[in-house]
Ligand SMILES: NC(=O)c1ccc[n+]([C@@H]2O[C@H](COP(=O)([O-])OP(=O)(O)OC[C@H]3O[C@@H](n4cnc5c(N)ncnc54)[C@H](O)[C@@H]3O)[C@@H](O)[C@H]2O)c1
């Protein structure tokens with residue numbers, strides 16, 4: 464198992480150990496039990512993880528109190544699910560001496576993490592991510608929360624896991640479209656912080672797509688290193704952590720404009736290309752750089768053009784409502800090189816005129 468640790472300042476959890484391996488799910492219980500023997504365990508997972516056999520593997524079919532989210536996915540990422548989880552814990556006579564174990568993708572991790580943050584004013588949580596999104600992104604960094612009927616992540620808390628266990632073999636059962644879309648966050652990590660990692664992705668994408676464990680372990684390690692170091696520096700997203708939003712300003716708007724038909728990673732793939740075109744327009748990039756990025760996303764098979772049924776105006780309008788917008792217009796994360804974010808006056812999110820955005824969106828609709 465490969466290990467790394469990230470420090471989390473200003474948090475009740477001072478350090479978060481991340482362990483990465485292949486086929487480790489079956490042996491984790493022993494380790495969790497020896498590290499947290501005094502605590503009662505409560506597992507939160509979803510129906511697809513159960514049918515794929517991952518819950519049984521984790522518990523070795525022991526009878527551990529648990530909650531199975533159903534239906535799986537974003538539709539259940541709401542406060543009612545959190546209430547059900549907390550009440551299930553109370554019914555099982557669990558108290559503050561409990562540790563929650565989240566087994567699943569980003570929705571399970573976000574819901575279970577939030578339940579841990581608020582159950583009896585907070586109990587520890589272990590994240591066992593099982594999707595490409597969760598292994599690269601959501602399990603590390605402490606953001607937890609659920610959606611309201613109006614907006615995503617309307618309820619939330621920073622609640623860092625005490626441990627993250629990444630079993631890359633768990634990805635074997637993940638649906639192909641989800642698998643590929645989640646890898647966009649890995650490409651994003653390489654673009655913003657690690658040019659060597661970008662090269663690694665260029666050279667190893669075939670093996671990654673074949674889900675070869677060795678290369679997936681390396682990918683997971685690089686992702687955690689990038690995300691971990693950004694989070695260590697800026698745990699509460701005052702400035703530097705915003706670099707993780709690369710490709711997301713337009714990406715979020717595209718995701719919403721598609722009526723959530725596009726997966727998050729697919730929309731971010733479009734957003735990454737949009738950011739690259741903005742960089743070119745602002746004189747921050749040569750064509751060759753964007754070609755490299757385009758090539759990798761093309762191979763991933765995620766979209767790199769705006770869907771025909773989405774208009775520029777729709778996107779602009781949605782961007783004005785971006786939760787990070789100031790005076791109804793969001794700032795952008797851009798890069799100056801692969802592996803290096805562009806900064807202006809010490810800020811990682813910079814101004815881009817709406818006219819530039821309109822122009823590149825038009826370009827992105829051409830064949
Ligand atoms: N907290 C953060 O920092 C952060 C970062 C990125 C994304 N997110 C959140 O993550 C969520 C998206 O995460 P996701 O894409 O993992 O979605 P998800 O949890 O809904 O998983 C996608 C689908 O795959 C299934 N699944 C998961 N693992 C599987 C496996 N190993 N085998 C078979 N099926 C499996 C799930 O049941 C679900 O149907 C969003 O709600 C997003 O807001 C949070």
Ligand SMILES: [Zn+2]
Nearest residue numbers: 648711727731
């Ligand atoms: Zn994202």
